[in-house]
Amino acid sequence: MSTPCYEFFCPVKIVAGTRSLEHIPHELANFAASRPLVITDQGVRKAGLVKYIEDAFNSSNINIVDIFDDVPPDSSTLLVTQIANLYRKLDCDSIIAIGGGSVIDTSKGVNILVSEGGDDVTAYSGVDSLKKPLKPFFVIPTTAGTGSEVTSVAVIADPIKNIKVVFTCSFLLPNVAILDPRMTQTLPPQITAATAMDALTHAIEAFTCMGKNPLSDSYATAAIHKISQNIINVMEKPDDEMGRLELAQASTMAGIAFSNSMVGLIHALGHSLGATCHIPHGICMNIFLPHALDYNLRHGENTLGEVLLPLAGAEAYANTPANQRPQAVIDYIHKLRDELHTRCQLPRSLEETGRVEQAQFAKIVELTVDDAALILNPIEVDREDAMTILKRAW
Amino acid sequence: MKEESNNLKTKLRDGYLNAMLGVIARSLCAMSKFDATLQKELEGIPDNFILQMKVLPDVAGMAVQKNAKGQLDYLGKEPNASEGQKANVVIAIKHPELAFLVFSFQENNAQAFARNRTIIEGDLSMAMRMIRCISHLEVYILPKAAAEKALKRYPAISLLEKTRTAAKIYGHLTLDLLPGKTT
Numbered sequence: 124m125s126t127p128c129y130e131f132f133c134p135v136k137i138v139a140g141t142r143s144l145e146h147i148p149h150e151l152a153n154f155a156a157s158r159p160l161v162i163t164d165q166g167v168r169k170a171g172l173v174k175y176i177e178d179a180f181n182s183s184n185i186n187i188v189d190i191f192d193d194v195p196p197d198s199s200t201l202l203v204t205q206i207a208n209l210y211r212k213l214d215c216d217s218i219i220a221i222g223g224g225s226v227i228d229t230s231k232g233v234n235i236l237v238s239e240g241g242d243d244v245t246a247y248s249g250v251d252s253l254k255k256p257l258k259p260f261f262v263i264p265t266t267a268g269t270g271s272e273v274t275s276v277a278v279i280a281d282p283i284k285n286i287k288v289v290f291t292c293s294f295l296l297p298n299v300a301i302l303d304p305r306m307t308q309t310l311p312p313q314i315t316a317a318t319a320m321d322a323l324t325h326a327i328e329a330f331t332c333m334g335k336n337p338l339s340d341s342y343a344t345a346a347i348h349k350i351s352q353n354i355i356n357v358m359e360k361p362d363d364e365m366g367r368l369e370l371a372q373a374s375t376m377a378g379i380a381f382s383n384s385m386v387g388l389i390h391a392l393g394h395s396l397g398a399t400c401h402i403p404h405g406i407c408m409n410i411f412l413p414h415a416l417d418y419n420l421r422h423g424e425n426t427l428g429e430v431l432l433p434l435a436g437a438e439a440y441a442n443t444p445a446n447q448r449p450q451a452v453i454d455y456i457h458k459l460r461d462e463l464h465t466r467c468q469l470p471r472s473l474e475e476t477g478r479v480e481q482a483q484f485a486k487i488v489e490l491t492v493d494d495a496a497l498i499l500n501p502i503e504v505d506r507e508d509a510m511t512i513l514k515r516a517w
Numbered sequence: 518m519k520e521e522s523n524n525l526k527t528k529l530r531d532g533y534l535n536a537m538l539g540v541i542a543r544s545l546c547a548m549s550k551f552d553a554t555l556q557k558e559l560e561g562i563p564d565n566f567i568l569q570m571k572v573l574p575d576v577a578g579m580a581v582q583k584n585a586k587g588q589l590d591y592l593g594k595e596p597n598a599s600e601g602q603k604a605n606v607v608i609a610i611k612h613p614e615l616a617f618l619v620f621s622f623q624e625n626n627a628q629a630f631a632r633n634r635t636i637i638e639g640d641l642s643m644a645m646r647m648i649r650c651i652s653h654l655e656v657y658i659l660p661k662a663a664a665e666k667a668l669k670r671y672p673a674i675s676l677l678e679k680t681r682t683a684a685k686i687y688g689h690l691t692l693d694l695l696p697g698k699t700t
């Protein structure tokens with residue numbers, strides 16, 4: 124059952140579709156901004172994606188002031204300070220982030236410093252520490268998975284204290300998110316598959332965990348439908364522009380869903396596995412998705428069956444008796460994972476990653492029960508339960 | 518003019534919230550002196566760590582601190598800022614009426630969080646540990662019907678075990694409350 128009391132918030136303007144990048148100069152002008160700093164990483168640069176944005180600005184009266192293209196996969200608060208100083212030195216007035224989770228989170232941190240002042244972004248960590256809107260902030264995701272373009276959270280490592288600093292505040296939300304199919308077209312097959320499974324997990328957890336509500340449900344089911352309709356097509360034809368766009372939109376919709384309902388057990392396990400064995404987040408999601416759903420189902424979770432309609436389509440849903448639908452969802456996910464494994468060797472089990480040892484299970488269990496994502500998992504999970512799921516996922 | 522503030526019902530409600538938070542805090546401290554499960558959870562928490570729970574806007578609250586012996590001490594309604602005490606984790610409920618839903622077992626903690634009624638600030642993994650400690654306590658000090666509502670899963674414990682542990686908690690509580698004893 125949906126929670127009868129809820130909050131739902133997503134003030135991000137979404138600009139989606141072919142040639143969306145060309146909308147950026149006009150959108151900047153809407154915010155009275157004309158001196159954007161672009162923040163990105165080497166991967167995006169080498170894939171030639173920055174060129175598309177530069178071209179989009181060519182026939183406009185706005186120039187990109189500078190491009191910082193060296194955000195590493197594990198960014199830090201020190202880098203945030205460095206980029207903020209660059210922004211101030213060049214007298215920029217807005218930020219355009221192009222990339223995945225690390226670039227987007229770093230840019231959120233930079234926006235805090237350049238808007239609020241100071242050199243230490245950790246001073247603004249925690250919940251709702253910001254009290255006013257920040258500088259105009261645009262995000263162009265280059266993976267279709269994290270949903271960071273519509274979430275109000277940033278996680279940035281503090282290398283001095285050796286901790287991950289969490290920032291949660293609605294003012295961290297971008298003003299505009301641009302979904303242009305060109306930006307995800309060159310993603311390699313395994314990353315395409317892994318990030319799509321991350322988005323699918325966001326949508327399924329949003330739909331089955333305790334924070335579910337009528338609005339997040341509608342985004343979640345629409346995202347599930349788009350992913351299941353397009354993932355295999357895109358694996359088959361990587362340059363299918365419309366298919367890429369569908370996955371990018373699904374990722375954003377799943378992001379809107381989970382940022383308003385939160386995630387659960389699959390993410391708790393995934394965060395812990397990622398932190399212990401340095402396995403990419405999307406692969407962690409792919410590994411745990413069916414096992415955690417199975418655990419929840421067998422202990423009384425009761426909304427999974429409705430996922431069958433968007434996942435497998437109306438015909439399959441109608442032909443499956445109501446009491447068999449939850450299991451049919453899990454079976455469908457197993458088949459999807461097998462298909463993705465055949466096409467791009469996306470690991471389905473801990474063993475298939477080649478990077479996990481059973482001796483690490485105890486540590487993963489300990490991190491899992493300490494992960495805040497468990498709060499809204501519909502079913503209680505203790506250490507023994509987490510260990511059982513890990514063994515099943517081996 | 519806020520009529521409500523003079524209302525007897527409101528005063529009773531706020532009194533009840535303060536009493537409940539006080540009981541939870543003191544029972545948690547008492548239980549930390551003998552219960553192995555609680556002590557194991559506390560092992561993973563740094564010394565001098567402070568948990569604060571409060572009902573906004575400053576209606577009720579409690580704070581407990583982990584000491585060097587691995588047990589919890591009751592600090593009072595809130596950490597004492599003048600002694601340099603500052604909470605590492607704050608769990609706040611946005612309004613006394615919303616807190617009453619939780620402490621009268623009409624809504625469990627997870628539901629209150631799902632409904633955006635609760636704010637958790639600070640180190641989230643430590644917050645998870647403290648929430649487990651409180652759930653573990655509730656199994657023993659609440660009547661079974663209330664605990665079943667308060668928790669996602671009521672563990673399989675015998676009535677004898679429940680009664681024995683509850684008696685121990687109350688025993689320690691009474692000792693702690695004896696005049697002249699500082700905890």
Ligand SMILES: [Fe+2]
Binds near residue numbers: 269324325390404408
């Ligand atoms: Fe995720």
